[in-house]
Amino acid sequence: xxxxxxxxxxxxxxxxxxxxxxxxxxxxxxxxxxxxxxxxxxxxxxxxxxxxxxxxxxxxxxxxxxxxxxxxxxxxxxxxxxxxxxxxxxxxxxxxxxxxxxxxxxxxxxx
Amino acid sequence: xxxxxxxxxxxxxxxxxxxxxxxxxxxxxxxxxxxxxxxxxxxxxxxxxxxxxxxxxxxxxxxxxxxxxxxxxxxxxxxxxxxxxxxxxxxxxxxxxxxxxxxxxxxxxxxxxxxx
Numbered sequence: 001x002x003x004x005x006x007x008x009x010x011x012x013x014x015x016x017x018x019x020x021x022x023x024x025x026x027x028x029x030x031x032x033x034x035x036x037x038x039x040x041x042x043x044x045x046x047x048x049x050x051x052x053x054x055x056x057x058x059x060x061x062x063x064x065x066x067x068x069x070x071x072x073x074x075x076x077x078x079x080x081x082x083x084x085x086x087x088x089x090x091x092x093x094x095x096x097x098x099x100x101x102x103x104x105x106x107x108x109x110x111x
Numbered sequence: 112x113x114x115x116x117x118x119x120x121x122x123x124x125x126x127x128x129x130x131x132x133x134x135x136x137x138x139x140x141x142x143x144x145x146x147x148x149x150x151x152x153x154x155x156x157x158x159x160x161x162x163x164x165x166x167x168x169x170x171x172x173x174x175x176x177x178x179x180x181x182x183x184x185x186x187x188x189x190x191x192x193x194x195x196x197x198x199x200x201x202x203x204x205x206x207x208x209x210x211x212x213x214x215x216x217x218x219x220x221x222x223x224x225x226x227x
Contacts (some may be wrong), residue, residue: 025206034215043206044204099155
């Protein structure tokens with residue numbers, strides 16, 4: 001049972017565009033929501049994470065928006081670059097237990 | 112971020128043999144670590160969770176006698192795939208939870224296993 005639903009499955013944007021990836025969850029006990037970036041043949045790398053007590057968090061070109069009432073959160077990549085082409089995973093966990101991953105979004109940023 | 116290493120990065124073995132994968136945290140000590148498996152173009156699936164000095168807790172559908180986990184110390188964990196078969200071919204990734212930064216998990220670079 002997929003506890004975190006992620007969309008879209010794939011996304012193509014032009015350089016400079018702002019891709020948005022969305023995730024939704026059902027378990028209200030989740031209290032930690034990270035995003036990971038994964039390049040082919042590599043392990044996931046933590047990009048940014050948020051907790052339910054804030055509605056937005058920004059780190060560099062990456063922003064998480066969090067809507068607690070809707071149980072949704074999203075990743076925005078500002079001024080996207082070809083080097084951002086990768087697979088992005090959202091995840092959620094409850095008080096430090098194992099992460100529940102979304103299915104991933106394959107992002108392609110064209111020059 | 113923290114550094115986690117895995118060895119080997121890639122392994123090819125014959126069906127029926129056993130393969131050991133090492134996972135080390137290089138700059139922090141972790142009491143909890145996780146092993147994931149990832150098939151091509153799919154998400155990461157949790158296989159097991161282990162705490163240092165305790166037996167691993169396996170997810171439903173993961174055979175504990177086939178995937179042996181040893182969390183030997185706060186910086187080292189090993190996964191042994193026993194009597195590997197072609198269907199075990201996958202990308203295996205470990206992660207450590209940094210206890211000083213709450214839930215933050217740091218992942219290793221992964222090990223590509225191909226069983227012929």
